[in-house]
Amino acid sequence: MENAMKQSNTEQPRRPEGQALRERWEHLRREAPIYWKAFQEWSRIHGRRAAHRVHNVVAGNRAAGPVSFLVCSAALAVALTLTTLYSPSYAVTLDGETVGVVADEGMVQQAIRSVEETGSQLLGYDYRVEGDLEYEFALSLRSDLTTPEELQNYFYNQLDAVSGELRKYQVLVDGQAVGVVKDEDSLNQLLDSMKDRYTTENTVSVRFLDTVATEPVYEVNDLMTIREMEQALQANGNGSTTYTVVAGDTFNAIAYANDMSVSDLKALNPSVDINRLMVGDVLNVKELTPLLSVETVDDVTYVESIPCPVEEVKDSSLYKGSSKIVTQGVEGEAQVDATITYVNGQETGRVINSTTTLREPTKTVKAVGTKEKPKTASSGSYQWPIRGRITSYFGGRYIFGSYSYHSGIDISASYGAAIRAADGGTVTYAGYKGSYGKLVIITHDNGTQTYYGHNSSLLVSAGQKVYKGQQIAKAGSTGRSTGVHCHFEVRVRGSSVNPLSYLP
Numbered sequence: 001m002e003n004a005m006k007q008s009n010t011e012q013p014r015r016p017e018g019q020a021l022r023e024r025w026e027h028l029r030r031e032a033p034i035y036w037k038a039f040q041e042w043s044r045i046h047g048r049r050a051a052h053r054v055h056n057v058v059a060g061n062r063a064a065g066p067v068s069f070l071v072c073s074a075a076l077a078v079a080l081t082l083t084t085l086y087s088p089s090y091a092v093t094l095d096g097e098t099v100g101v102v103a104d105e106g107m108v109q110q111a112i113r114s115v116e117e118t119g120s121q122l123l124g125y126d127y128r129v130e131g132d133l134e135y136e137f138a139l140s141l142r143s144d145l146t147t148p149e150e151l152q153n154y155f156y157n158q159l160d161a162v163s164g165e166l167r168k169y170q171v172l173v174d175g176q177a178v179g180v181v182k183d184e185d186s187l188n189q190l191l192d193s194m195k196d197r198y199t200t201e202n203t204v205s206v207r208f209l210d211t212v213a214t215e216p217v218y219e220v221n222d223l224m225t226i227r228e229m230e231q232a233l234q235a236n237g238n239g240s241t242t243y244t245v246v247a248g249d250t251f252n253a254i255a256y257a258n259d260m261s262v263s264d265l266k267a268l269n270p271s272v273d274i275n276r277l278m279v280g281d282v283l284n285v286k287e288l289t290p291l292l293s294v295e296t297v298d299d300v301t302y303v304e305s306i307p308c309p310v311e312e313v314k315d316s317s318l319y320k321g322s323s324k325i326v327t328q329g330v331e332g333e334a335q336v337d338a339t340i341t342y343v344n345g346q347e348t349g350r351v352i353n354s355t356t357t358l359r360e361p362t363k364t365v366k367a368v369g370t371k372e373k374p375k376t377a378s379s380g381s382y383q384w385p386i387r388g389r390i391t392s393y394f395g396g397r398y399i400f401g402s403y404s405y406h407s408g409i410d411i412s413a414s415y416g417a418a419i420r421a422a423d424g425g426t427v428t429y430a431g432y433k434g435s436y437g438k439l440v441i442i443t444h445d446n447g448t449q450t451y452y453g454h455n456s457s458l459l460v461s462a463g464q465k466v467y468k469g470q471q472i473a474k475a476g477s478t479g480r481s482t483g484v485h486c487h488f489e490v491r492v493r494g495s496s497v498n499p500l501s502y503l504p
Helices: 002-011 017-060 066-085 105-123 148-166 184-196 226-234 251-257 262-268
Strands: 086-094 097-102 133-141 168-173 176-181 203-208 212-217 236-244 282-290 294-306 310-319 323-327 332-343 346-359 364-371 390-392 395-399 402-406 409-412 418-420 425-432 438-443 449-458 471-475 485-492 495-497
Touching: 097 105, 097 133, 097 148, 105 133, 105 148, 168 184, 168 226, 176 184, 176 226, 184 203, 184 212, 184 226, 184 294, 251 262, 251 395, 262 282, 294 346, 310 323, 425 449, 438 471
Parallel strands: 310 364
Antiparallel strands: 086 097, 086 133, 168 176, 168 212, 203 294, 236 282, 294 332, 323 364, 332 346, 390 409, 395 402, 409 485, 418 471, 425 438, 438 449, 449 471, 449 485, 485 495
């Protein structure tokens, strides 16, 4: 039997010596806490026995040798020190780098799970701590053990290194995403430069009118350059503002000046007759505003003029409603301290803080007429030269196969129909004039002129005084004309303006 057992033992495969050593070490590492707890219990029991024996010896035999007493006391002290100050522990390393020293491997796993969960939420994918994690048994002072917070901080530093490489910055304006850039410093420089564009030496505050926020993101498909982000933040959106019609304005010109089509302008002003604009009419127009607007507040000091007070004196040589300056005063000057608010460089508000008069103005004397006006005097308002349909409006038009500028309006008429003076005045031209054909020009008392073209015959002559509504010609189609009509034109200081701005 003994031989058979020996033979059986010799038939078992022999393990490599290195593997056997590692297995013994792993077994020792796993069993170490058990041994340590057994040692603690043994120390507690035998320490207590030793204390009793020492006590008995001292009590029963006062002459007991001091050496024996000291030996027992020292043994007891060593046992108590080991169990109180030291703890079995594990030195933890990750890829050879020290992580910490823990009493329980579970602390490390808990710290890793917490960081991996946070990393997965932050990065948007399943984040895992990578590397070769190793534990080496040791006996350590309890004060040297790594806390759970320190363990988490170690693994969070790893996460921060990963997220720093992946981290990008999304820009939001009023909660709406604009785009994503890589470099936070360049983004902040861009935002600062957008403010700096509107600041001066007088600026006391600057801010974005819209709420701008940046947030870190990690999973991004489209990444903007800083230049593209600048263009996106400065892209114009459509707002609205108002425009007050002045002399010479046309619907087409107002639309063009505000980068609008005529149909867009009509849509914003549905109740306005585009062919009957009057000076002082207020129109809604499109306002281009950037996605991100900058408001600045400036404290400024400037000098402004003080208007001259006017003294009126009656003058019987002047017609009623007319006046002239007898003595022109000199404007005064005042120093003004004001707070001005701008949005994107355009003034939106002004508060006058103080005004100091530097020079008082002098008086202007104005003579006002008391003389009754003759019938031929200008009234200051116009009537239609003839009633009819407008066949061509003021401004650009296509005619005779090309685009040209039309300096008045064309009013349809029957041949020979009466053409009447729009207001009283003096006929300064009556004759044939190029493309106008047979033309009458009336100069009114304020210097404004009215033109009446394409007539078949003229009923007045140059130098003649005419009254408002007086017949001055008969309708026709002379000159460059496509049919019988009256070409009516208004000129102010020599420039053509839209007649519809002056007609009732």
